[in-house]
Amino acid sequence: MNTTCSPRTCTPATSGVTESLRKPLYNVNGNAEAYELRVELPGVPKSNVKLDLEENILTVRGERSTTVPEGMKALHRELSPLSYLLRLRLNAPVSEEQMTAKLEDGVLTLRLPLKEVAKPRQIPVL
Amino acid sequence: MKIIRTNPFTINRVSGLDEWFRHPLAGLPTLSSFINNLGEVFPGVAGDKLAVDVHEDKDSYFASFEVPGVKKEDFKIELNNGVLTVAAERREKDGEKESSYSLTRSVSVPEGVNAEAIVAKLEDGILTVTLPKQERSKPRSITLS
Numbered sequence: 001m002n003t004t005c006s007p008r009t010c011t012p013a014t015s016g017v018t019e020s021l022r023k024p025l026y027n028v029n030g031n032a033e034a035y036e037l038r039v040e041l042p043g044v045p046k047s048n049v050k051l052d053l054e055e056n057i058l059t060v061r062g063e064r065s066t067t068v069p070e071g072m073k074a075l076h077r078e079l080s081p082l083s084y085l086l087r088l089r090l091n092a093p094v095s096e097e098q099m100t101a102k103l104e105d106g107v108l109t110l111r112l113p114l115k116e117v118a119k120p121r122q123i124p125v126l
Numbered sequence: 127m128k129i130i131r132t133n134p135f136t137i138n139r140v141s142g143l144d145e146w147f148r149h150p151l152a153g154l155p156t157l158s159s160f161i162n163n164l165g166e167v168f169p170g171v172a173g174d175k176l177a178v179d180v181h182e183d184k185d186s187y188f189a190s191f192e193v194p195g196v197k198k199e200d201f202k203i204e205l206n207n208g209v210l211t212v213a214a215e216r217r218e219k220d221g222e223k224e225s226s227y228s229l230t231r232s233v234s235v236p237e238g239v240n241a242e243a244i245v246a247k248l249e250d251g252i253l254t255v256t257l258p259k260q261e262r263s264k265p266r267s268i269t270l271s
Contacts, residue, residue, distance in 0.1 A: 042194040042251035065250070071183050078177040079192050079252075106194035106251015 021085040024062065032120050035094070035112040041084055042106035049103055051110070053096055060086040060108065092118040176214070176231040187257040189233060194251035196229075203246050203255065210235050210244075210255065 025040040037058075041049065044062035052059040062084040093115040100111045181188040193201075193214050200215040209232050217226040235257060243258040 040194040040251070042192045045250050072181045072188070073183070074179065075182050075187075076178070076180040079179045079190065103250075105196060105248070106192075 020082060022080065022082045024060075024084040024086055026086055032114075034114060035090075035092075037088070037110040037112065039084075039086055039108040039110070040106065041103070041108050043079070044084065044103075044106065046103050049101075049108060051101055053094065053099070056090045056093075058088045058090055058094075058110075058112075060084070060110075062108070094118075176212070176229040178231055178233060180233065184259075186259060187236065187239065189255045189257070191231060191253045191255075192251065193229070193248075193253050196248075196251075196253075198248050201246070201248070201253065205235065205241055205244060208235050208237070209233070210257070212253065212255070214253070 027038045029036045029038075039060055039062075041060075041062040043064040045065050048063040048065065050059075050061040052061075064081060064083055090112070094112045095115045098113040102109045177192045179188075179190040181190070189210065189212075191212055191214075193216075195218070196214040196216050200217070202211075202213040204211045204213075211230060211232040213228060213230045215226055215228045217224065238260045239257045240260045244255065246253060246255045248254075
């Protein structure tokens with residue numbers, strides 16, 4: 001089953017975003033084994049990504065590296081210098097120790113394997 | 127059961143030609159284009175266009191494009207008639223579903239750029255094109271005959 005970000009599968013925390021942070025674009029896919037979360041974090045180096053899973057709240061923080069080195073003058077600006085914050089409430093128990101994260105070309109891919117209890121089971125008819 | 131949601135990223139981010147700043151000494155048209163551009167600060171967040179920053183130091187101009195998820199080999203960068211065009215192809219894979227879409231952005235390049243020496247670098251989803259300025263002709267003294 002392909003699950004996407006319906007209110008049941010992930011709910012952004014209401015007070016997650018403050019003035020100096022913004023919510024990144026993200027996408028959730030899932031099957032019976034795991035959720036896959038992809039977050040767009042352009043301008044964030046690997047060392048500036050912080051992940052946290054507490055209770056059932058997953059927090060992704062990404063701090064942009066300074067885009068303007070000293071001695072440079074901005075002529076035209078469209079890219080936001082703000083850092084990213086994404087908070088999602090997970091509706092299924094996730095096996096924390098099996099979580100994997102990968103940052104590639106400014107996209108963070110998180111694999112969140114479901115705990116055994118959350119996986120669907122076939123029930124044989126006797 | 128299969129629920130397929132429209133991927134918000136599949137919208138084509140294509141935009142027209144943008145005025146790029148000329149040299150500060152180039153005069154008033156620059157100023158008016160600056161004022162026009164002020165109205166669209168950070169439109170990149172809205173997600174319908176490939177956002178760009180332009181910076182300058184004494185040796186070069188730098189154009190930075192936000193291109194998360196685009197691989198190095200999927201870029202086409204071109205300088206033609208004083209217009210720098212970046213075309214990026216983004217491929218996405220969601221399970222068995224695969225989609226790709228292209229993003230382009232053009233900026234006009236100030237005069238006095240050494241076209242031969244332009245280089246591009248991809249880092250953390252930001253493409254930076256460095257456009258070195260041409261060496262100014264050195265001042266020379268003219269002797270009275």
